[in-house]
Amino acid sequence: MSDLTKNLPSLSFGNGLSEEEDGLLHLRTRSAALSFCGCAQAVFLCQLFQSLRSSIKKHCANKSGLFCGDLRVGIVGMGHLGKQLLSSLLEKTQITASNIKVSTIRPECAGNVEPGVECFFDNGRLAQWADVLFLCCLPSHLPTVCADLSPHLCRHTLVYSFPSAVPISRLVQLLEHNFVLKSQYEADAYDNPEVWRSCTHLNTALKHSLLIKLSCPLRLTGKQHKPSPGLKWMCAVLYSLVNICTSVHLEWKETLHVINQLFKDKLSQSLEMNAQHVISSSTSCMSADE
Template identity: 45%
Template sequence: MLDLTVNLSSLGFESGLSEDEKELLFLRSRSVGLTISGCAHAVFVCELFSLLRKKLNAENGCVNKAHLSVGILGGGNMGKQLAMALIRTSNLRSCDINLSTKRPETLGEISNMGVECYFDNIRLAKWADLLFLCVLPSHLPQVCSDIHCHLPSNCLVYSFTSAVPLNRLLMLLDHNFIIKPQYKFVDYDDVTSVWLLHNQVCTALKDKLVHSATVPLSMKGGLFLDRRWTSAVLYALLNMCTAEKLDSGNTLQLLNGLFETGVSTETFTYHSFVNSPNATSDVHKPDELFPWISLVNAQTKDTPLTDLLSRNSVRIYKVADFLGVKRYLSDSTVASTTFFKLS
């Protein structure tokens, strides 16, 4: 159907704005950029966890569940956008995604795609391996009060509630297995328009220009993701192995294989993750488990891993089909060349 309003500037979004109001238009692109980048990074974490789950299954049946259970708590704009991004741009099955919201009847499109939608936050918390918090800051205290006694210790909570500090989340949930991405904007000319190229997150993630801007630490869209997010993701993978009683020797072998590039000779060791009196040597028992690592500490304090990544200048790779096709992260080679490489 022909859109008769395309060239009518008087009907455009900016036509009714004053000059002072137009100076604030950059906030619109920032909001969209946060949504797109947030979904892209969340999908990546899901894909990486799913890949590790498959590799753990290959380790003599270390885990009982074959698939990752992903919960989304909150059915507002962020929750809906994330659900659609997971369905359309990840390798997750729709039946492995559940969404809890006060009005599940409004999520007909998502429900029809195979996602189970209901209003039972406790049920969702008990079920999920990875739980996304997509609620308003004003609702968070009550939500956390509902679920904090029901979160399994190995359930990764990933918070989109940007106005609530990480230490506040720790207190509300009494749970230290939390990732909360921190974003900052940097001033670049002609970057804000990148985020306004598309009006749907899933469409944007298939655009080479947009997904290039979502690569962590790239800053191509003027959006900077805190470097400690990288450390938190790696520590989350480590904890996932520990939860499945995988000893430190096999854990290191698995993680090094996960990010093997065929180019770098740098590998993770026990002391890449854990401080010890013998940090200058590799004296440890490979048949022992890694200690459980608080992700809150990993994002608020210096750790051996942040030091290692800083010294080796972690490089974040741009990939043409980043999050845009079903084959994304289908094997360890793709995982390594799209995300981490130690120089």
């Protein structure tokens, strides 16, 4: 269906805004960029974890009981971000609706979630069940949410926080749990406003090659092509993979073999990680290319 408002300035989004309000339109672009980057990273993380679990089963078939079933994903909060994340996980990963559960303070308003996704209001129950737990609540709600989650979290459960205002150290303190990762919001919203504003439907946007490139944590930025700050996020993800392996009692050699094989299966050219890369307290032992 064609857009009836096209080429009609009087019906455009910005028409009638004051000069002061017009100066805030960039926030709309930034919001779209951050929502896209956050969900894209979460989808990548879940795909990686799902692949790692399959790889561990394949290469360590002689060890029974490593994992029971597929990756189980929990989402706390069903606002705009929670709904976007849920839709992205269902469409862009192999995670089925039966392996995703949602906890929200208004479960009766989440009746339009995809069939098969269980929705309730019990953060503790969700914490006991999930392998990966996404926090999609407001920063002001985090102390209460973390108090609900803390007594029920399993040691192997990764808690992934979207609210950017709360640092990792504070989350660890609130949750009394140290397997915590935080979304890395890094988007060139000002350099590519029109591109980001095209993110009206997230699942369609996730097929856009330029948007994927712009949201990549490992892209080079600036005139000197410096690594993006998202490198820290990617390092945290790698350590999360190591944590998953050690949680099922894999030895170091097995852990490195499984992780290296995981990336070799995905990339034609990939760095062969060794123990020094992982154990070192800094990345000084690695070259810029690595």
